[in-house]
Amino acid sequence: QVQMVESGGGVVQPGGSLRLSCVASGFTFSSYALHWVRQAPGKGLEWVTSTSYDGSDKDYADSVKGRFTISRDNSKNTLFLQMNSLRREDTALYYCARSPRKTTVTIRFDQWGQGTLVTVSS
Amino acid sequence: DIQMTQSPSSLSASVGDRVTITCRASQSISGFLSWYQQKPGNAPKLLIYAASTLQSGVPSRFSGSGSGTDFTLTITSLQPEDFATYYCQQSYNSPVTFGPGTKVDIK
Numbered sequence: 760q761v762q763m764v765e766s767g768g769g770v771v772q773p774g775g776s777l778r779l780s781c782v783a784s785g786f787t788f789s790s791y792a793l794h795w796v797r798q799a800p801g802k803g804l805e806w807v808t809s810t811s812y813d814g815s816d817k818d819y820a821d822s823v824k825g826r827f828t829i830s831r832d833n834s835k836n837t838l839f840l841q842m843n844s845l846r847r848e849d850t851a852l853y854y855c856a857r858s859p860r861k862t863t864v865t866i867r868f869d870q871w872g873q874g875t876l877v878t879v880s881s
Numbered sequence: 882d883i884q885m886t887q888s889p890s891s892l893s894a895s896v897g898d899r900v901t902i903t904c905r906a907s908q909s910i911s912g913f914l915s916w917y918q919q920k921p922g923n924a925p926k927l928l929i930y931a932a933s934t935l936q937s938g939v940p941s942r943f944s945g946s947g948s949g950t951d952f953t954l955t956i957t958s959l960q961p962e963d964f965a966t967y968y969c970q971q972s973y974n975s976p977v978t979f980g981p982g983t984k985v986d987i988k
Contacts, residue, residue, distance in 0.1 A: 805979070806977045818975055821976070865913055867915040868917075868925070869927045871926070
């Protein structure tokens, strides 16, 4: 069955960096667009970033543009999120998610990981 | 950005009740609307996409309707496992945006 497992979360000071990973199994990783969606404690869902099936197309929310970078390694079935210049408002549970198509257009999220918690605090 | 609103923000219902949740977009999104269910401590789960298409494995008591700016999620006979928070999400254009959620709890 489909599994997506995030890791790399933790506590980091404002201005710091963190790299999240999401290892997937149970599907042909290289055929799907992938995404990061976050949820601040007690709050709703916020889309963060997307990458196409081959990594050639990427999209970012304005709130993270220039600070976060999404990438993928299709040989290792792994999705990454490099987060730099972290702010307190980036504190959230970060989910990796899949959409059932190759591109980042008209996406819905049909599979989700369980999330990894990022806390930005001094 | 397209703003999504939901009503009500919360509701209390009993097992067996018919429940309707409304989602409204700030501009027309055609039928590019999905619904998710999230239980405490769990990731969201896709219920419905393209406004009215039931995701595989989702019980038929869930249904969706609407187009343009106004959409509804209906649960025809609420079951104990349906108590959760429900989110709508538009994918008409980037950035995709979610509604603020509707919490359904036990009366």
